[in-house]
């Protein structure tokens with residue numbers, strides 16, 4: 001007999017309010033995860049509690065305030081639209097699947113999502129982390145958190161996991177169409193900067209395949225767009241702490257590009273399935289100010305795939321393939 005199936009979309013986590021307390025409540029569990037910051041707990045915990053959280057939370061709260069929406073943080077608001085959109089697209093294909101949204105850290109939690117699905121009789125789950133590129137700092141904690149939720153469970157459901165989709169044809173096509181649409185509306189810049197969230201270099205040396213997957217996505221996107229080598233760049237953003245992260249750094253690249261002849265720049269962040277602080281504030285605002293201050297003439301941030309129909313089709317397709325329902329979706 002076939003089990004009743006359910007889908008959980010998972011993203012990182014986000015504050016409940018753009019206040020120092022809201023940011024602190026989000027950052028504490030996130031930055032306490034040894035997958036994210038792998039320093040010895042005896043050293044890191046006091047540093048986190050006494051220095052990082054008190055200093056960082058008010059500053060980051062000020063950054064969230066201007067991008068906050070009536071439905072909460074952009075990551076949550078867009079996540080809710082993705083959840084509803086995927087549910088609707090699956091229904092159009094005659095697939096009546098319960099769809100939940102959960103965060104690895106904070107609310108809405110994976111525990112709550114599982115409780116809701118369990119109450120509907122679900123015994124087979126697809127976890128779809130909204131990270132196109134695998135990283136030990138993002139995708140692996142989804143599994144850790146899921147395993148903790150399951151420790152309280154007598155009847156553990158079957159599990160299908162979308163580990164990554166960095167080269168899925170529908171993903172590359174959706175990114176390329178997003179860029180083309182942007183060019184049609186705004187004109188094409190001299191260069192396309194393809195910026196991914198960074199991780200410490202050390203994690204990559206210890207086996208995290210994330211940088212190779214970012215490179216593969218960027219190559220495939222540039223190829224799909226027919227860009228020559230000098231028409232695009234790859235960089236890594238959102239550095240945290242003192243140790244070396246993946247290079248080239250986005251902030252340094254933005255300051256260098258005008259001197260190398262790039263006057264008009266387009267920027268896309270393919271690693272973010274939904275716009276959030278790291279794209280709307282760091283790239284669209286801070287990045288623009290940096291590029292223009294270094295002599296750039298025009299700067300355009302190309303929004304994430306968010307709840308674009310093509311993106312919803314892709315996510316619905318990834319989930320249905322993982323669950324073995326496998327009906328093709330138009331894209």
Ligand SMILES: C=CC1=C(C)c2cc3[nH]c(cc4nc(cc5[nH]c(cc1n2)c(C)c5CCC(=O)O)C(CCC(=O)O)=C4C)c(C)c3C=C
Pocket residue numbers: 012013014015031036037056060073075131135137138197198199200210238240271272275276277278
């Ligand atoms: C401390 C180290 C961090 C690692 C490693 C890291 C990896 C990583 N993060 C994302 C996606 C997101 N990160 C977001 C916010 C964010 N990330 C870090 C730190 C690390 N991230 C911090 C401290 C923060 C909070 C903001 C800040 O204090 O600067 C978000 C946005 C959440 C939101 O509410 O908008 C996302 C999404 C990826 C993809 C990744 C590695 C591949």
Ligand SMILES: [Fe+2]
Pocket residue numbers: 197238
């Ligand atoms: Fe991050």
Ligand SMILES: [Fe+2]
Pocket residue numbers: 238277278282
């Ligand atoms: Fe940041």
